[in-house]
Amino acid sequence: LAAAGYGLLGGLLGSVLMVFIGLTLSGSGLIYLWPVAILLMLINARFLCFAYAGGLLALTNLLFGFPELNIAQVLALVAVLHMVESMLILASGHLGAVPAYFKTPGGRVVGGFTLQRFWPIPIVALAVVGPAAVQQGVSMPDWWPLLKPEVSGNPADLVYTLIPVVAGLGYGDLAVSRRPGEKSRLSALFLGVYSLTLLLLAVLAQYHRPFALLAALFSPLGHEMVIYIGKRVEFQRSPLFVPPVRGVGVLDVVPDTPAWRAGIRSGDVVLSLNRWPVNSRAELEMLLPAAGMPVEVEFLHGPQQVFHRTVAFPGPAGRPFGLLAVPSGNEEEVMDLSTAGPLGRWWMELGRRFRGRNSP
Missing domain, CATH: 2.30.42.10 (PDZ domain)
Incomplete structure (x- = not known):
């Protein structure tokens, strides 16, 4: 119930952001996102995130002209979803933290918490009906929309409608050197900076073509940087839950x-x-x-x-x-932090066999 309540608030925030910038589902090529994301998940579970599928689709469009999509609209959607996710992490990312034992990069077994959250997000999105004269409706300011839809006709004469869409956002993290609340706030900060930067690049890509390439690269690489920095700052500090001197x-x-x-x-x-x-x-x-x-x-x-x-x-x-x-430090049963998918595990096994054959 708590996740659903926070999801409703997140959906409201996402709907306002999408309408404010004029993000539409018409002619933007969003239909390609899910199939590509599912294929990428077979390599690594974290690649299910739209940041990777959106960036990959944008790059293939820029390099090969396929598939047909509105790069600014697709990457703006990725940015808005991550912006909503950052707010949800800030508000409730620490709830339901599960204690576990982990092995640090140095091989030390320490105690900590896994942060796992999922929020169903009901969003009201824009869709273009077409150029038409209507008797009733809401007139938008001259600067709107920031993102022009990929449909024919004068944007000033287009008629938009609101359609309900259900989405889902997930969050997974580790808290080893920080309390779950502090860790979730830090993760929300990193993700918020990423989403704001990507949204700015997506809007600029609408008006200046070079920013399209920059946004396409930043979508997956920036997300990887968020994950890398989060892990680095977490494991650089001394872990909290280690055996004390006494007791x-x-x-x-x-x-x-x-x-x-x-x-x-x-x-x-x-x-x-x-x-x-x-x-x-x-x-x-x-x-x-x-x-x-x-x-x-x-x-x-x-x-x-x-x-x-x-x-x-x-x-x-x-x-x-x-x-x-807390663990004593020599436990054998620890939580597996690997997120490799079937294709990823197959590739790693193939690499191990190849190195084994070529080793002296």
Whole structure:
């Protein structure tokens, strides 16, 4: 329900932006976007994004004249969708973050969160009816539309109508050195800058042909840069959820469990159970079944606040304690971050075999 509510707001924002710049679905070649995006997804799942399909279609149009499409309209649509996505990420990208263990580029296992969101977006889009005289309607200012439709006739004499369109926007990210809220805000900033830049280039491409090539290149390459910068700034900082010097670090806590009722939250450090010190996940798991009822928990909240809380713990036959500890650093089961599709995996396997044959 929350995703649907945010999706409605995103659809309203997207509709206003599309009408404001005059982005239409008539004669722009948008029909090619989905087939190309699905084909690209077979290489890598992240290529399902229209930034790649739109840029590729624009480049083939500029180089070979096929397919017929309005480059400015297609890339403006990509920009508007990403602008809406950036606002949705800012508002709700951190909600529903799932704790997991990851392996950093250096091979270290750390704790963090996966951010996965999907929003259904109902959008009202423009379509050109044709040159006609109407008795009722809304007169637009002389500067409108910023993007001229790819249809015959004088743009000033064209009649537009509004049609409903349902779209979907998705967001996937990792929070390792930042809290999910901080990470989603940073991602929204990067994506917002990308979408504004692409929209400006798309509008300029309508009036100055050289900007069409620049916009076509920026659509996929700029999106890749957003992903690269996001990962780089995330893994350059020290990870948050690593084993502390003393005690057991807390990655996440399940709501309405003994640990939650004791006041333990993500980022805290459990120091003892029933006055027995704990310094590893193994010690924590060993002491919990023997704890019985009640359980006295000593934990560190923040840099200096130490709390002692007593909560009822049903034991191994009842509900779990509800605490997920940070990894010790040598776990073998970690989340697979690969997004390669079937064709991408086949190509990588082919490369490994080729290198194996040519190795001394």
